Amino acid sequence: MDFRFQHIEYLIGLAAIPLVIALFWWVLRWKKKTTQKIGDEKLVQQLTSSYSPKNFLFKFLFLAVALAAIIAGAANLQKPGAMEQVQRKGVDIVIAMDVSKSMLADDIKPNRLERARQMVYKLMDQLPDDRIALVLFAGRAYMQMPLTTDHSAARMFVQQAGPDVVPAQGTVLTEALRMSNTAFNSKERKFKSIILISDGEDHDPGAVPLAQQLAQDGVMINAVGVGSPEGSPILDPVTNDYKKDQAGNTVISKLNEPELQQLAAATKGVYIRLADTEAAVDAMKKQLGTIEQTSLDDSAFKNFKHYFPWFLGGALLLLVLEFFYPERKRTIL
Template sequence: MVRFQHIEYLLALALVPLMVLVFLYVLRSKKNTIKKIGDPALVNQLIKDYSPSKFLLKFLLIVVAFVAGVIALANPRMPQGSTMVNRSGIDVMIALDVSKSMLADDIKPNRLERAKQFIAKLIDKLPNDRIGIVVFAGRAYLQMPLTTDHSAAKMYLSSATPDVVPTQGTVIGDALKMCYNAFNTKEKKYKSVVLISDGEDHDKAAEKITKAMADEGVMINTVGIGSPEGTTIIDPATGETKMDAEGRPVITKLNEQELKSIAGNGNGLYQLFTNTDEIVDAMDKQLQSMGQRSVTENSLVNFRNFFPWLLGLSLALLLTEFFISEVKKIAKVKKVIVKKEVAVLTVLFILPSLLFAQNSNTLIKNGNDAYNKKEYDVAADNYKKAADKEPNNEKAQYNLGNAFYKKGNADDALQAYDAAIKSSKSKSDQSASWYNKGVSLQNNKKLPECIDAYKNALKLNPADEDARFNLQKALLQQQKEQQQKEQQDKEKKKPKDDKQKNKQQQEKEQQQPKPQPSKMTKKEAEEKLKALLQQEKNLQNKLRRVDVASPDKPEKDW
């Protein structure tokens, strides 16, 4: 199906009625002029070589050439190459627990890292299946919708940490509900959920949701990761063992019973994580037992553009109009020769540009073929050649940025995305370039720049949920880094404050008046001491008398 890349240019076709009105006005003006000249017979004799039909033909050629040029600017195009892709597979939603209990190291290096390793290998085992990812802790989030782009799935998987979910806990029920909403609800088969968790918190809603999903044809498989004996958790913020409210170490244990119950109610398989390859093979075998459906999908990576042909048609019509004379007999041969020379020069100047554009499209097509084969070096080379030929070719710059990103050349990718943004004429294309630039910046820990990129993408396309979600993640990460920086600054400042307080205390002590030496004589001091001893002796005698007269003391009451 043919579609226009820049449909807004078609508004210029509104000028065609205006051109018709101008033509009719010119015809009327000519008739009025002939009437004003004089004798009609004499005037007809003077203009006998003029051909009204050729004048009309020249006008029609100009109008058709204009229409063809406007349509060429709108760039009608049609998907080509691997437009329709046939595959046989199922839809698999992966629900990954990213709560802090998954940081326990009873499975080295920790539960979360081994879970990611399992998911990555499982994705490699499902080349024809659509994969989606949901991460959950105290809340559930759709990390990636169902897609056949497995490289993107692995990219999103690598960024799954406890930081992406600010609320802690283990809401398995919400995660399962989010997975179900990602499926095509019209189908009753070929849908499965793979839940990876330690199942520590008992979620009462999970059992009910599992049964409802099983009735809708969804198979739910679970993987328990952790040990029943449990272990302590290292708090990533402090690097120390996490304590509860009473100051005791928190022990996290694998809740196998809940995960087994979910798998049983979901007509699926429960596995205890032991060896990565073994559970991947077992899970793959379980998913293959569901059967597979044949699906035909669109893969609109490449387009066939028709604007060169339309521009060629427009040029041909203008040249034809140029050679047609309004007179019936051509008296001046020299003038016609001059016109032919001008036409030939025009063709010589314009034709290379058409071939130039066609060559760039060929390079982009070759780059797309290499990109689909994951030959990113070859793809980048073709895209770069196309971009060098046409620096304002938005498609070449955009694809070049993607190829550099896949190669890991972040700086080159950012330059290509910037070039694509400058050359983009539509808001949707600019938004896509800003979004990809944001992803590249976020992966390179450039949070302020990536936040600006996501904001620009959302300004151009407010409906881009991926940009909105990544912006939220980047803002949370920036807030966390800011808090850590403030804490570090506070700790660095604290010793200085203590030192300042000690100095002030010393100065205060120095300012206090020192006691004056005693001016009392030795004899006076002896008399003073005797008087004090006599007072103490009288006090002791008085206490003895009171003790004798008092009754027995009561006993202790604790």
């Protein structure tokens, strides 16, 4: 099969190469202007007779190519190994996780977001045969990972989940549910569940009607409420201070259980408040067990051949060459 990059998003770093080239061009212009300011041209040539523009160019090329190799190495070029056909029975599950700033409230320790992560980790361990997708949402929803049996990749995405992943703040449940539904096979009318993990803080009037529509498509919404009805202030990690409203009052974020309960009820799902992680995982696993399982033919690669060491090794060699390569002309005795 074709080569592929494991972390293709890192390749955006290659956009820095043109900036490095522009910087090099600016340095050349600066050197030229500086020499012109010195004065007598012949005197300048005598003073800089040992300087080699060609060597300076080579040193720059070493650095630029090394930078490109480091970025490519981080993206990890890989080639799939032998393919193994695996037949498994399972359910398609989309985990829609709220990553709004209200999830940083610490009414459950250490905070709502971290407890949600802990539940997802334990739940994935209990669902080895199910395909899992991940949607992160706040003021907008983003598909972080499509349906896959690669739970190790899912854990990585969950670990990185946080308010900084979704710039627009808020809790838009409608968009989260709509985005989650796009991960499913629209031709199937069963074997599908959305696990909605949120504090449900902002009331979203379009969420329940959408849930009723999803139920007709065979989607079961199982909601997990994170937080407490009493609520808690939200600590902003940037300012290290509690969030305040326009009047200067400390904002108290409260768990909105009624809306989450309505969403679950509309699709014959279950609502669970995340108090004890183990109990919540057991209850969710039991609920998912009520959904019929379907046989899934999954093409899983046994291993991958990774090429990042070649890129990083080449980058190291180029950096060593750049360090020892002289900028002055070689003198022959």
